[in-house]
Amino acid sequence: MPKWKTLIAKLNLSHLYAIAICLAGLGLFTIYNQGAFIHYTAPTWVWVYALSGAAVVLTFFTFQLPPQGNGLSLDSSVYLACIFVFGPTFSLTVLLVSSVAIFLIERKTIWWKHLINFAIYSIIIASASFSFTALGGVRGPLMDSHLLAYAGGMAIYFVLNTMLIVFYYYVFYNENLYETLKGMMKDTIIAYLSTLVLALVLVILLYHNHIFGLALFLCLSVLLSYAFKQMFAMYRDIEERANRDPRTGLFNHSYFELTLEEEMRKSRSTGSSLSLAMIDIDDFKKYNDHFGHLKGDGLIVFLAELLKKECGSPEMVVSRYGGEEFTLLMPSYDTEQAKSFLDRLRKTLNNSHFEGAEIFPQGCLSFSSGIAGYRSDIHDKSELVDQADQALYYAKKQGKNMVHVYGHQSPQEQDIDFSQDVRDIEQQLNLFMYKDLETFKHSKRVFRYAMDISELLLLDSLSKRQFTLGALIHDIGKLEIPWGILNKKEKLTPEEWEMVKWHVTWGKQMALMGDKFKDLAPYIELHHERYDGKGYPHGFKGEEIPRLCRMLTIIDSFDAMTTERPYQPTKSVEEAIVELRACAGSQFDPELTEFFISYIESRQLRTKEAAV
Template structure:
């Protein structure tokens, strides 16, 4: 009985040696070790063991070979799938087109072996229509190519990008969470913003920004339609949130739109975009416009002007700094005193603003306020050096409202004055810089206003 148990143990040990060889095959090794117990020759038992080991080895090797062939075939198919868009790529960017993107997304979602989530990230170039109008379509094409290349260079292994729309790029990315997908979208947006595109010298700030919409499967849907719909809605929400920052300015424009021709409504859209661009590049301008609007309306009502004229003054306040869109960002935010050359450049913004709105017939009544809000009552202002009543009434109102807000707001080069200090400065400059009648009307309005009452 003991002899039988020892033989079984030897058999198990020998079989283990053979199986060990098969296990080693998984790591790429292909050999068998069989230990002989006779020391001189192979006996029948050992030959049987060797035969069994060889059979096990061959069967396992065959199974592994079939699996390896299957994996390589799948890899080749995936590699081919990842490049089969070349014949159908977008000729401008070299990226696959929208149709391929959708097909590839459906394939990824249908892959049962994929244990990770699938994210769709949409990047929309902000103000791309404005860029085309300002710089020309050739430069717009160049910008789109450059942005596409920045995105392509910053993708991870396994991510793919396509041209999703006229000014949109779409990315399919494996991820473990929505937060990871959002982080990727934010990183790509930051890379684009930090890239010094050569075609942006004439635009304020010299940067291009993108809005990002993200959706992740299965969190936001398991089909391509659900996922893309959610990503597009997320993108729209982001863009609306950006516009909401400037929504306080747009109700006045919406009233004006009612009387516009169809051709002029497109231009109003451009004006809105320009306002957003100015406000986005300079946080001071963002709040400054709404405060000047409020002060100008206070003055107009205190003077007892008719409602139609008050509305025009509101438009003027809304648009008075529109020309700053062409003033370099570094000058708007400079902490020190401007040089004479720099100040000459800043002084061009009233003329530029007037030129921007000149094509809109219904806005022509606003031009005097935009063009002359930096004139002085003593004739020492700009751009035309008008004096006294030569300066249009709306511009004289704008000058007081604009200067008061500038004095009561912190700036990089000086702290804000108190309301009382600013009022004293208005009194001191009445008759030189400002129309005295406008100054007295504004001071009276401030004393009556609960928010701005002089203390």
């Protein structure tokens, strides 16, 4: 392989982007400037140094804008004014001198970053100059008749500046392209417009007041930059106070929920690990009752300080969830790494001295913790919190002072718990025995289908439990529907049908009332969503609907078609299969539909063979 091909193979996207920007920037600088500064007279050089100095000063007065803290300086006003008054050749000379000055002042910054910054500005200035001239702009004083040219030049400057910077963050720091662009547009557009208006003000001052006008502009810009800095510092202080728990100094519940949502979005888009741990001080009530609330608050603060010290990684988010409960959000940690970290933290607390710790049953300070790992089929942040909470409940039930990962019970424990859960749900379903026997029988049949399918899908024990129990309880919300509607023989009216559709929401609320079946809420709420997005209650489509909820929709519909219902004719198994295939891709997931049909056909074949 030739050397140049080997070199290209070694380059990644960031290298190629940097090279392309540098070549484009240097090329445009050469085309537009052509070394014209060699022939400048002494008065021209005075203007070059004055405007370059102004640009350098404003660069060092960069300020940040709320809420994201994007940096902005007013030096762009100087370059735009140079374009409108002196033209591109002079503007690029001012850029060259100011870039050299910044390079000499900021020697700690690596040289190629200075070069890329120079190249980006060269591209922007050259493009804005071309647009200004193409739209009929003329160098010199500000003229009302050429407002379109000024607007066009400023628009090109703004758009190119934003796009080049956003793509820079995308290739060098792997930022999400769309989210970065949206954030910059949302937070900086007003500030950029202010910068562009200031450029027109500088044009007037330069042309009519010369150096004195430039001095006035520089004073005004420095004061504005300082005011923006103070405003951002005040904003951050207020934001910090709003996001912190006043007693412990940790993040509060509201901030935790916002951050959890953001981290789940990142994990969903990048495929990275994310774990959530919930921590609860063991036997805190006993300590509080014995020593009083003041000492109890001291214990909460003590654990908070320990968490601050031990969770020093900037990516971890430690929050006070409420009372003696804390949350630890751990991006890039899988559940095993999270458990290992929490166990070390637990042992550190066990070995920490605190007044009155001898009254605890463990003889020392301790906490219990539950961990839940984010998965792509987790639909809402509340599901992840509920899973961590259930894991915490299990850790408490096992004797406290331990860390438990959601779904990691032993097979024997899982079988016992599963049997008990089935009995508990059946007790609730028994209410259908007098209200709507068909719903009771339908739930039992769907449960049996789900048991078979879970074996064929080779589900892990946790997914199997959720899927099968979700199938059993999926219609629990129909208990809220009036008896007359549930048992009506005629076709439902539109108003009655709207009421029936509410059963998924009512059922979800019933599941969320207690801790035991919170994780089944998605199966209750989403089993009437459609693959094409035309279902209810949310209109989710495709992968937005968890995979096993999509399978439950198929099972539920198949059983409804093949059993007697007052509002529709009963189909044979063969007719139901035809209907499933006809609706695959619209109502049902096509892949899962074929999987379920294969299961039904093989079951039918076994039934016939047994009969023979």
